[in-house]
Every structure is written in C-alpha cells, then in structure tokens.
Amino acid sequence: MTKCCPRCGSKNLNYEPWLGEIYVCRKCGYQGALVVEDGEIADAIGKKFEPTDDKG
Numbered sequence: 423m424t425k426c427c428p429r430c431g432s433k434n435l436n437y438e439p440w441l442g443e444i445y446v447c448r449k450c451g452y453q454g455a456l457v458v459e460d461g462e463i464a465d466a467i468g469k470k471f472e473p474t475d476d477k478g
C-alpha cells in the first residue's frame with residue numbers, strides 16, 4: 423500500500439526511521455507518524471488541500 427500525507431494527500435513522503443517512525447512530506451512539510459494509505463481518503467485530502475502561494 424502506498425502511504426499518503428494526511429495533510430495534503432501527497433505520496434511524496436520520506437520515511438525517517440532514525441527519527442522514530444516519522445514520515446516527512448516533501449510537498450507540504452508535514453512530519454509525523456500518522457499517514458493515510460492510498461485511496462479515497464488521500465484523494466479527498468488532495469482535493470481539499472490548496473497550496474498557499476500568494477493567498478491566505
């Protein structure tokens with residue numbers, strides 16, 4: 423199963439076992455042990471997430 427970021431739904435996660443089973447998202451910078459598996463949840467998160475470039 424592919425692990426996805428619970429914050430932005432990106433699959434671009436780095437697994438950092440030396441930090442204590444921590445995943446680091448290379449897209450939004452999320453760091454944590456909680457990730458979601460690829461599927462409807464990740465897809466829904468990805469649709470909600472909006473990259474903050476010049477607004478907000």
Ligand SMILES: [Zn+2]
Pocket residue numbers: 427428429430431432447448449450451452
């Ligand atoms: Zn992310």
